[in-house]
Amino acid sequence: ALGVPFYVITNSLPVILIGIAVCDAIHVFSQYYEEVAREPGIPAREATLRAMTGMWRPITLTTLTTAAGFLGLAAAAGLPPMQAYGVFAAIGIGAALLWTLLLLPALLSFVRPRPSSALRPRNSTRPDVFTRIMAGAGSHVAHRPGRVLAVGALLLGVSLAGVSRVEFNDQRINNFQSEEPLYQADQAINTVFDGTYYLDVAISTPGPEDLFLPENLRRIERLQHWMETEGGIVNTTSIVDYIKEMNLAMHEEHPEQYRIPDDSDLIAQYFLLYSASGEPTDFQEEVDYDYRLAHVRGQLKDDNFQRIGPIVTGLERYLDSEFNNDAIQGHATGAIHLTHSWLSPLGPNTAQGMALALLLVLLAAALFFRSAVLGLLATLPVAFAVLMVFAMMGFLGIWIGIGTSMFAAIAIGLGVDFAIHSLDRLRTLIREQGLDYADAVSELFPTTGRALLFNLLALACGFGVLMTSKVPPLQNFGLLVAVAVVTSFLISLTAMPALIGWLRPRALFADHPLTSRQPSTAHSGGFARTALLVSLLVLSAILAAIARADATIDADAIMAAVDAREEGETQRSQIRFELTDRRGKTRVQETVALRKYYGRDKRQVLFYLEPSNVRDTAFLTYDYADPARDDDQWLYLPALRKSRRISASDRGDYFLGTDLTYEDLKRQGKVTLEDWNFEYVST
Secondary structure, three states: OOOOOOOHHHHHHHHHHHHHHHHHHHHHHHHHHHHHHHOOOOOHHHHHHHHHHHHHHHHHHHHHHHHHHHHHHHHHOOOHHHHHHHHHHHHHHHHHHHHHHHHHHHHHOOOOOOOOOOOOOOOOOOOOHHHHHHHHHHHHHHHOHHHHHHHHHHHHHHHHHHHOOOOEOOOHHHHOOOOOHHHHHHHHHHHHOOOOEEEEEEEEOOOOOHHHOHHHHHHHHHHHHHHHHOOOOOEEEOHHHHHHHHHHHHOOOOHHHOOOOOOHHHHHHHHHHHHOOOOOOOOOOOEOOOOOEEEEEEEEOOOOHHHHHHHHHHHHHHHHHHHOOOOOEEEEEOHHHHHHHHHOOHHHHHHHHHHHHHHHHHHHHHHHHOOHHHHHHHHHHHHHHHHHHHHHHHHHOOOEOOOHHHHHHHHHHHHHHHHHHHHHHHHHHHHHOOOOHHHHHHHHHHHHHHHHHHHHHHHHHHHHHHHHOOOHHHHHHHHHHHHHHHHHHHHHHOHHHHHHHHHOOHHHHOOOOOOOOOOOHHHOHHHHOOOOOOOOOOOOOOOOOOOOOOOOOOHHHHHHHHHOOOOOOEEEEEEEEEEEOOOOOEEEEEEEEEEEEEOOEEEEEEEEEEOHHHOOOEEEEEEOOOOOOOOEEEEEEOOOOEEEEEOOOOOOOEOOOOOOEHHHHHHOOOOOHHHOOOOOOOO
């Protein structure tokens, strides 16, 4: 709807948004079934109200902090794909919040509550296995916080060692496995041939046909020589190579004639000569229609960023210092230059984006918890998850590139959920329920911790499946996201509570009057009355009919009369060719044509008047009436004072670079009526 392209790196957005939305729903359902287990037979509206009263705050906070993180990434990014990624991730997260807070409770309020077999009442003689696992872990953290912090410090040191080994690099062929036919073909082709990766130079001159000037062509020739000998380019191709080949052919293949002619008119006439046997589009990749723009193509054997970086920057320096002047300009372009332009700012942008995202998460958490210390504690698991992602990339040799630069942002989006829910639950237990530190941590694990465990399993298993993919980027994506969520889960439930016990921040442990968060049924109508409003917009278009020309004038009859006219023995005509290329650029050629019959045979000569560089060039045709005999044709080049015979077997389908065929020129305005549809336009 907004016209934003679907970039490659935005492919992961649906998966990330599903993961975030599922986590929110898991917390709501966990609290809902906990209320049902605590009070069997509770009405659906009451159970829903209690669940949403307990969960709306942490869910809203995780959504806002996650959205803030992605918006920070978009703000720091210098590339449109990453900006779009951050913005639309934030939009999707906001939509998931609306679903969780509005539609989900509205639907739950209509469903009869049924106790979950996986969640037994807290006073049950045998809690389920997940509750027992989390209760045991909670007891260990509550009573041994020093040991937990020591293990966390050791893990931090290992992570820093991994981060120091991270390499900033990228290479597109590595998106395929080495046993893939495409990968093997790429290796074989680039070993034998000059390379399939292109670093190009776009040449521009001030006026039309300035590329016929020998001094400009020699400047391009020197550029190609530098690119091949000093610039690291394997091979280059430009219009200069074709001009030298044509000059060699016109001088009987003498090796010393493989050079640029000194006469600009001769160069222009070479192109006209070539057009007699070539296609009009033969040079469209090397030069534009009015010979003002040209293209130099350089070939490389790979697009490894670390190797192409010095080549691209060296070429840009040469263009600025040695090539460019008022008469001709060159600018680096092509796939290699695009890759370099994308990757060069990616390193600083990635670091800035991560820093800004973490800062916004910190500010949002500090604002909602009304404590800078709690904001820092909430950011700790997220920061540790980002650190662990980069550490794993360093240990496994996974480069930071265009695709993988988003993995840390994904770690923020998925990891903040664990920290916020854990911290919010601890605040409730310590401040509002008056539990001491050890009891609060022990209570945290089998309740909120249990729900977070299900979050972890859902995310780690969901993304871990991607490691079975045959596509390396998806394998890396699944592995690193799984590492990120596991790290965030563990730090949120171990190092963060241990730090809280060690620091004992006043925001949690100051004396506060006890308050109850148990809702009253008097306010139970809010979520139950929520309804989903759907509106359909119908767009209509009015089609205007185009008035037809006067139907009383028969266009076919007019053309039949034109085709039946007498030709006469001799004829002199002026022909104006207005040639338009696919980009809309136009060239005009003015000619005069003389024709005379000799019996049934016909001879015709066409002289070029404009443009000036092909003036007096002539095209002579002997058109024989005998269909078994090929026509004879010659092209006269005044700059060489030579004529070149063009045999029927050598000539192309189109006349001298136009879209007209040689048959069209022979018929001189007459057409095969059944091949065309005619319409009268105006008098």
